Amino acid sequence: MADSHQPSTYTKRRRTPSPPPPDPYAVDGDDDDAPLYVPVKQRRNQLVSKLAAKGGGATAAAEKRRHEEEEDARLQQQRDDDDRARRKREAQTLLMEAQEVKRRKAIEDAAKTEKQKIEEEEAQILLAQEASRKQLAGAEELAKGIVYTERMHASWKAPHYILAKPQEEHDAVREKFHILVSGDDIPPPIPNFRDMKLPRPLLDYLKKKKIEAPTPIQLQGLPVVFSGRDMIGIAFTGSGKTLAFSVPLLMFSLEEEKRMPFVQGEGPVGIIMCPSRELARQTYEGLQEMAKLMEQGGYPQVRALLCIGGINMSEQAQVLSQGFHMVVATPGRLQDMLEKRKFTLNSCKYLCMDEADRMIDMGFEEDVRNIMSFFKHQRQTLLFSATMPKRIQDFAQSALVQPILVNVGRAGAAALNIIQEVEYVKQEAKMVYLLECLQKTAPPTIIFSDNKNEVDDIQEYLLLKGVEAVAIHGSKTQEEREYAIKSFKTGKKDVMVASGVASKGLDFSEIQHVINFSMPKEIEDYVHQIGRTGRSGKTGIATTFVNMQTAEQTLLDLKYLLMEAKQKVPPFLTSIEDPNLGADGKPVGCTNCGGLGHTIRNCPKLEENQRRTMAGFGREGGGGY
Numbered sequence: 001m002a003d004s005h006q007p008s009t010y011t012k013r014r015r016t017p018s019p020p021p022p023d024p025y026a027v028d029g030d031d032d033d034a035p036l037y038v039p040v041k042q043r044r045n046q047l048v049s050k051l052a053a054k055g056g057g058a059t060a061a062a063e064k065r066r067h068e069e070e071e072d073a074r075l076q077q078q079r080d081d082d083d084r085a086r087r088k089r090e091a092q093t094l095l096m097e098a099q100e101v102k103r104r105k106a107i108e109d110a111a112k113t114e115k116q117k118i119e120e121e122e123a124q125i126l127l128a129q130e131a132s133r134k135q136l137a138g139a140e141e142l143a144k145g146i147v148y149t150e151r152m153h154a155s156w157k158a159p160h161y162i163l164a165k166p167q168e169e170h171d172a173v174r175e176k177f178h179i180l181v182s183g184d185d186i187p188p189p190i191p192n193f194r195d196m197k198l199p200r201p202l203l204d205y206l207k208k209k210k211i212e213a214p215t216p217i218q219l220q221g222l223p224v225v226f227s228g229r230d231m232i233g234i235a236f237t238g239s240g241k242t243l244a245f246s247v248p249l250l251m252f253s254l255e256e257e258k259r260m261p262f263v264q265g266e267g268p269v270g271i272i273m274c275p276s277r278e279l280a281r282q283t284y285e286g287l288q289e290m291a292k293l294m295e296q297g298g299y300p301q302v303r304a305l306l307c308i309g310g311i312n313m314s315e316q317a318q319v320l321s322q323g324f325h326m327v328v329a330t331p332g333r334l335q336d337m338l339e340k341r342k343f344t345l346n347s348c349k350y351l352c353m354d355e356a357d358r359m360i361d362m363g364f365e366e367d368v369r370n371i372m373s374f375f376k377h378q379r380q381t382l383l384f385s386a387t388m389p390k391r392i393q394d395f396a397q398s399a400l401v402q403p404i405l406v407n408v409g410r411a412g413a414a415a416l417n418i419i420q421e422v423e424y425v426k427q428e429a430k431m432v433y434l435l436e437c438l439q440k441t442a443p444p445t446i447i448f449s450d451n452k453n454e455v456d457d458i459q460e461y462l463l464l465k466g467v468e469a470v471a472i473h474g475s476k477t478q479e480e481r482e483y484a485i486k487s488f489k490t491g492k493k494d495v496m497v498a499s500g501v502a503s504k505g506l507d508f509s510e511i512q513h514v515i516n517f518s519m520p521k522e523i524e525d526y527v528h529q530i531g532r533t534g535r536s537g538k539t540g541i542a543t544t545f546v547n548m549q550t551a552e553q554t555l556l557d558l559k560y561l562l563m564e565a566k567q568k569v570p571p572f573l574t575s576i577e578d579p580n581l582g583a584d585g586k587p588v589g590c591t592n593c594g595g596l597g598h599t600i601r602n603c604p605k606l607e608e609n610q611r612r613t614m615a616g617f618g619r620e621g622g623g624g625y
C-alpha cells in the first residue's frame with residue numbers, strides 16, 4: 001500500500017482554531033489587541049455612548065426607544081405586582097366575609113328560639129309534602145298551560161242601598177257575626193234573605209223550614225257565590241253551609257232555563273260533589289224540594305240528577321233523557337258517568353265541593369282532578385267545610401281564581417252549642433257503660449265507632465238489650481244503608497250506630513246525643529262526628545269514651561278543643577303535659593291538620609296519608625262510590 005511506504009513525509013493534520021470573525025463593532029487600532037471578553041450589553045452601551053458623543057441623530061432615537069422600553073417593562077412589572085397584591089387582598093376579604101357570615105349565622109342560630117327552629121322544621125315538612133302533590137286542576141288545562149285569571153261574571157248584584165253603605169258598616173256586620181274574610185272586592189254581607197233578591201217561593205220555603213235569618217256563613221257566603229266568585233267557606237258543623245251553595249246553583253239553573261229551555265243532552269249547569277252517598281242524597285233531596293216549590297210558584301222546571309254509587313242509574317233515566325241542570329254526585333260515580341259519556345260538562349259553569357278537605361283526605365283527589373279535565377270552560381269553584389286545614393286551602397288555590405275566603409270561627413273548631421263530655425271508660429267496660437250512657441238524653445242518639453266490626457257488635461248488643469238500633473258503615477249494601485238512614489230519620493229507630501265515613505255531613509234533625517264509642521285518631525273526625533248534634537242553633541250533648549288505648553297526643557288535641565269551646569276539662573286530661581308548648585305558654589298546634597295538641601312532626605293525619613300512599617290506595621270505607 002503506497003501510503004504506508006511514505007511515513008516520513010506524512011505529517012498529522014491538526015485542526016487549528018480559526019481566527020475569530022472580525023468584530024463588526026471593532027474600531028480602528030483595536031485589531032491587534034488581545035480579544036478581551038466584554039459582555040454584549042456592556043459593549044452595546046459603550047457603542048451607544050460613543051455614538052452619542054459623536055452626536056448621531058439615529059442613535060439618539062434608538063436610545064430613546066430603549067428608555068421607553070425599559071420604562072414600559074418597569075410599569076408592567078409594577079402593574080403585575082399591584083395585581084397580585086389586589087388578588088391576595090380580595091381573597092382575604094372573601095375569606096373574612098365568609099367567616100363573618102358563618103359567625104353571624106352561628107349567633108343567629110344560637111339566638112333562635114326553640115319555637116323558631118320548630119317552625120322552620122315544620123315548614124320543611126309541609127313543603128316536602130306539598131311538593132309531592134300535583135296541582136288541583138284538570139289534566140288538559142295543566143298540559144296546555146291554561147290558567148284562568150279573570151273572575152266569572154254573574155248577573156246578580158247586591159241592592160243599591162247596601163252597596164251604597166260605607167265599608168265600615170259592612171265590617172261592623174262581619175265583626176258582629178265573627179266573620180273573617182279575605183280576598184279582593186268582597187261583596188257586602190247581607191243580613192236578610194229578602195235583600196239577597198231571592199224569589200218569593202224560596203222565601204216561603206225558608207220560612208216554612210223556620211229559616212228566618214241567614215246564618216253567618218250564609219249572610220256573607222251567599223252574596224259571594226251569587227256574584228260568581230270562587231270561594232272557600234269555613235264554618236261550624238250544622239251552621240247551614242249546604243244552603244249557601246245549593247240556593248245559588250238553583251238560581252243559576254233557573255236563569256239558564258229561562259234563557260233557553262234545556263233539551264236532551266244539555267246540561268248540567270253545575271255540580272255539587274260530596275264525599276259520601278248519603279250526604280249527596282241529602283243535598284239532592286234539598287235541591288229537588290226547592291226546585292219543586294219554584295215550579296209550583298210559576299217558575300220554569302229545573303231538574304237535578306243524583307249520581308252516586310250503589311244505585312241503579314236507570315232510575316235516573318228520565319232525567320237523563322230530558323236534559324238536566326244540576327248534578328249532585330260522589331266523585332267516583334261522577335267520573336264513571338263522564339267517562340262513559342252519559343253526559344258532558346261542556347256547559348258546566350259551577351263546581352262545588354262540600355266537605356272538600358274530607359274529600360281530598362279520603363283519597364278522592366285524583367278523581368276530582370279527573371273530573372276537572374272534563375270541563376271545557378272556566379267554572380266557578382267553591383270549597384266548603386267545617387274543617388279546612390291551611391294545607392288544603394293552599395293546595396286548592398290552584399283550582400281557584402281570585403278566591404274569597406269566608407271563615408266563621410277557627411277552621412276545625414267545634415260548634416259552641418254542643419256540650420262535650422269526655423269519660424274515662426276501660427275497654428272491657430265500654431259496652432255495659434254504653435247502656436247507662438244512653439240514658440243521658442232522650443233519643444235520637446248516634447253512636448260512632450271507627451271499626452266496622454265494632455259497629456256491628458254494638459248494634460247486636462243494643463238489639464239484645466231491647467234498644468231499637470240500626471247500623472251503617474261502608475261495607476253495608478246500599479239498601480241497608482238507605483234503610484238505616486230512613487228509619488232513623490223518620491224516628492222509627494232510636495239509635496244509629498255508624499262509622500265516621502258513612503255519616504259525614506249528614507243532617508238529622510234534633511239529634512240529642514252523640515256518643516263516640518272510641519275517640520277518633522284525627523281531631524277533625526271528632527269535630528265532624530260531634531257536629532251531628534247541636535245543629536242550626538240547637539243544643540246537643542256529645543259523650544266521648546277514652547282510655548289507656550287513646551293516644552296521648554289525641555287526648556291533648558281533645559283537651560285544647562274542649563278549652564277552646566269553654567267546656568269542662570276532666571282532671572285526667574288537665575294533667576297531660578304538652579311537650580310542644582310555645583314560649584307564650586300556648587299550644588303550637590299542627591299546620592297540617594289544625595289539631596292543637598300536636599305538631600306536624602307527629603301528625604296522625606300525615607302518618608295516615610303516608611301509609612296510604614305507600615300502600616298505593618286511595619279512597620276508603622266505600623263511602624263515596
Ligand SMILES: Nc1ncnc2c1ncn2[C@@H]1O[C@H](COP(=O)(O)OP(=O)(O)OP(=O)(O)O)[C@@H](O)[C@H]1O
Nearest residue numbers: 211213214215237238239240241242386505507536
Ligand atoms: N239560616 C238558618 N237558620 C236556621 N236553620 C238553618 C239555616 N240554614 C240552614 N239551617 C238548617 O240547619 C241545619 C244544618 O244545615 P247544614 O246541613 O247545611 O249544615 P252544615 O253547615 O252543612 O253542617 P256540616 O258541616 O255538618 O255538614 C239544616 O237542618 C238546615 O235546614
